[in-house]
Amino acid sequence: MVDERFDELLHTLCADYRVHNNLNLEARTNSNIKRGLRNDDGTGVMVGCTAVGNVLGYTIEDGERVPMPGRLIYRGYDLSDLVDGYIREQRFGFPEVAYLLLFGHLPDQEQYDMFKRLLHDFTDLPQNFTEDMILKNPSHNVMNKLGRSVLALYSCDPDPDSLSVENMMRQSIELIARFPVIAAYAYVVKRHYFDNDSLYLHRPEPELSTAENFLRMIRPDKHFTQEEARLLDLCLVCHAEHGGGNNSTFTCRSVSSTGTDTYSAIAAAVGSLKGPKHGGANRQVLAQFSLIKQTVRDWKDDDAVADCVGRILRRELGDGSGLIYGMGHAVYTLSDPRTVILRKSARTLAAQRGMLDELELMEAVERVTPRVFAEITGHEKVMCANVDMYSGLIYQMLDIPPDLFTPLFAVARITGWCAHRMEEVLTGGRLYRPAYKSLTRHREYIPMAARTYRKNPLPAEKRD
Incomplete structure (x- = not known):
């Protein structure tokens, strides 16, 4: 009876909301409003500077956009050159690209090997984290679980709020290492609790790359081919960064401009990426x-x-x-x-x-x-x-289920998010605070007894 009454009441209240919250579209479109932070010609509104990445799809000649073959730049390097380089030298590219985005230069062999070891060392989740955060609280959506887990990591960090370079870099490397593990475990737990499949949790192996370990963790038999792993690695490299203007990265930078902690900023980016107009596409x-x-x-x-x-x-x-x-x-x-x-x-x-x-x-x-x-x-x-x-x-x-499509995007893009967050905190200097045109008008206060625009939110037979 309570549920039925609430449904009736909710329907009436929402109808009331629609009547009193109908924006004047003409007033909005006739103003100098940059909807979606886009200019009239479709270009993005310029809100800052970045040295992390660049997205090139056209040139401007005489004030007009001229199409061109697209280019994606990571720290000054063309993505296609990076891919050609590591494929030619027969290594996995994701650790190299993650190092490049974080530190601003390509690693030498010693730095590359050291960074790979760090990524593996930090794959271990905090004590009881897997049991308490993932196993005991399953979610039918892996992105939801990923965002919640990121926020929970705040409680496990001995120094979660410091904005020093050293602290943010430590947090960034830990998150890059842990994202694949959290996503993989969240998926297999989702399959167990919601799809009635067997539960298996495979630990990542130190000698394997991020792509190899991810395939190993999500498959019951832990089997994968090198061709599969290298193609997944290529996907991770291609999704690692896309300039400061994409929605999730901008969200991360905007939230970071408040001075908040790394976990809050990255969780906000995860929420952005989950949307079907962005990472869920x-x-x-x-x-x-x-x-x-x-x-x-x-x-x-x-x-x-x-x-x-x-x-x-x-x-x-x-x-x-x-x-x-x-x-x-x-x-x-x-x-x-x-x-x-x-x-x-x-x-x-x-x-x-x-x-x-x-x-x-x-x-x-x-x-x-x-x-x-x-x-x-x-x-x-x-x-x-x-x-x-x-x-x-x-x-x-690659036999990767749709439940993991967007989480894999996050496993890659966490590198770009962290690089942009550090850049925003260290060089941004200003709180993001855009403006909205107000369409409100002045109204005189009406005493309760004189308010007649809404009566009896429930039919008489439903009221007590």
């Missing part, structure tokens, strides 16, 4: 791709693919959003460098796993979408596939 790509596979009979027929894409854009098919998930980016125009790298590397594994047709269908969607978009909207728009278009398919080929 690759799951939406796969869901929509599954629909396209079912709808298009001949995957080799670009016209059939274009027809399906058109139905989605016209909101006749799919979730009604009218969006082709995985297509388009706020900065990249002609290409997303991460997509170029991952698509090329995925082809060999796709052929081995019998998924080359799926990969080529995805490429067809990428190929026809700009043309179909122009035909339907009447607007020519230079667009490319972003990294979410192919990362989900790669994880699928």
Whole structure:
């Protein structure tokens, strides 16, 4: 009876909310408001400086944006050069890139080996942490558990609030090392409690890389191939950093500008990344791709693919959003460098796993979408596939479940978050405090007995 009364009351109260909280859209759009912190031409509002990374997708000539092949820069180094370098020298790239982002320079062999040892040494979670935080409090969402665990680590830190370089660096290295373990354990516990699967917890091995250990921890038999591990390592490298303007990194910097502790800032970034418009986008790509596979009979027929894409854009098919998930980016125009790298590397594994047709269908969607978009909207728009278009398919080929798609993003991006947090604390110097245009108007106070705009929140038969 209480639940029924509350549902009735909640429905009435929310209807009341909608009446009294309807913003005047005309007043909002006619003001100099940068919605989403975007300028009218789609570029981001400049709010600060960073030496950690850069995202390049166009040039400005005579005040106009000119498309260009995308480039992603880590501490001055082109991502493609970093990838080519460590692949050519036959080592895993994630420790090297994490070191580069944190310290600002590439490690020599001694520094590389030392940093790998540190990452392993810090994989051990605090005493009883696995039992008390992960096993006893399972969550059906791994990102939720990751964020909660980050906040809980504050209580285990002997010096959680110090903003010295040494303390923040220690915390950063610990978090980079522990994120894969927390994500893997949270997943296997979720499977046990919510999916009725067996429970297994595998400890990370000191001689293995982050990618190798992650695959080992999430698989019951601990088995993985070197090809799988190197492709996952490549995914981690490509997701490690993306400039200061992406939502989760900006969230981390904004929260850090208050002077708060590392754990609070990183937990806020985790919450941002969880959103389907940010880190959760690759799951939406796969869901929509599954629909396209079912709808298009001949995957080799670009016209059939274009027809399906058109139905989605016209909101006749799919979730009604009218969006082709995985297509388009706020900065990249002609290409997303991460997509170029991952698509090329995925082809060999796709052929081995019998998924080359799926990969080529995805490429067809990428190929026809700009043309179909122009035909339907009447607007020519230079667009490319972003990294979410192919990362989900790669994880699928690696037998990584969708529950771990976004957590893997966090396992990689924690490196960029920590680098940006330290930069913000040490060089930012100002609290982030943007403004909002107020649409309120002055109203005279009304005595209780004279208020007639809302009566009887519950029907008479439901009231006591």
